[in-house]
Amino acid sequence: MWDLGRLRIWRAVVAAGSVNGAARNLRYAPASVSQQIIALEKSVGFPLYRRVGRGIEITEAGQRLADQAEELFAAAGRLDTLVADLKSGPGTRVRIGCFASAAKEWIPQVLRQTVRRFPELQFDIQSNEPVPLPDRGAVDIDISNEVPHLGVDPVPGYTRTEVLLDPFVVVVPRTHALARLDAVPLAELAEAPLIDLDVSGSPTGQVIDHAVASAGFVPRYVAGAEDHYAVLAMVGAGIGLTVQPRLAVGDLPRGLVALPLVDPTPVRRIVVHVKSTVEHVAHIEYLRHAIVRQGSKAAG
Known part of the structure; x- marks a missing residue:
């Protein structure tokens, strides 16, 4: 099992380029940071940095570990969000994937309408184009583009509505x-x-x-x-x-x-996909209708 605390400290060291810099940013004692890095080196079995004069030089292995740890923290963040949602009930936080023009032209109006009716909601807007979302299943609503001549490619676990x-x-x-x-x-x-x-x-x-x-x-x-x-x-x-x-x-x-x-x-073709497990929730259904209404206005 990875120690996320030690990995987080190591990423801070890589970002700052020094143990002292990371300690200042994290508000830790330099000795405490050094101890955590030594423990991390023992657990992975290879050196993460080498001493160069009064500073340090990150090894290639140490850099790759820091880079790859980003995916682990992203997954941990999604898990934290899931746990928070399960504790507080469905939908206090709504995750929406969309492309840039929809985010600019539709999302402000859609959210303005929604928060008037459901003021307790929080929204997380994620870009899905040009780079697709790494985990589409992490969003409750996904506004995306389709290529008409390629037909329709159903998304498992989601209900599709053409907008x-x-x-x-x-x-x-x-x-x-x-x-x-x-x-x-x-x-x-x-x-x-x-x-x-x-x-x-x-x-x-x-x-x-x-x-x-x-x-x-x-x-x-x-x-x-x-x-x-x-x-x-x-x-x-x-x-x-x-x-x-x-x-x-x-x-x-x-x-x-x-x-x-x-x-x-x-x-x-612009479509909205709603996660099947939450499509019955009142504010999710309201959001879907609001997105479709914005599309109708744009078409007119």
């Missing part, structure tokens, strides 16, 4: 030649410099890849970023154009315009 079909648009400067069009045929972007949101492999990326393949071209990406606002800033700077879901461009920076795409229109 919205969200078309993609192209964002261009108002001074761009395409800005004069009511809608832009996707093939018009074949030679255009594009800025990628770096979501390759995610549902959003798969939708774009499928659409441009259907239009018969390979996109010419000149830049990319994982941050939606950074991508729009690059469009504003004249670096290129970008293809984004309509939900993600509700508040464009000044000087930019979003135009519908046609022939074909890339579309993502």
Whole structure:
């Protein structure tokens, strides 16, 4: 059995780069920190650091132990949350997974409505795109994207509700030649410099890849970023154009315009999955309905 206290102290030493630094941050005596590290070294059977002058140098094994311990602390945190929930009854803390545009456009309104009716709730919002949640079963509600042409992939233990079909648009400067069009045929972007949101492999990326393949071209990406606002800033700077879901461009920076795409229109399907074991709980059901209502407003 791992001693989480010793592992936590070791991670503090690695982060601070010294025993004294970790002791200051943890408000422990340096001698106490050293004793815990010596005990940890004995339990693992290999050196975690070596003395270099008046300081220390973390060994490769010691660094890897600290890195891998992060997963252990995450699992312990989830277990603590589970125990707290079981003690206090279902749902005092609600865990919601969602992607960035839903977190910005829907979650504030959904939570505002919910806390008026259930003021005792606490919420934990986790990002599930571009990197999927490592443990989807840890969330009570998951708002996610699906790729329509791939069909439906049921999630065991969850009840699925379709919320919205969200078309993609192209964002261009108002001074761009395409800005004069009511809608832009996707093939018009074949030679255009594009800025990628770096979501390759995610549902959003798969939708774009499928659409441009259907239009018969390979996109010419000149830049990319994982941050939606950074991508729009690059469009504003004249670096290129970008293809984004309509939900993600509700508040464009000044000087930019979003135009519908046609022939074909890339579309993502937004769905909400609710954990089957809690879907009967009043506030979970209320949240699901609130999310669906926000989707209906967005569709309108």
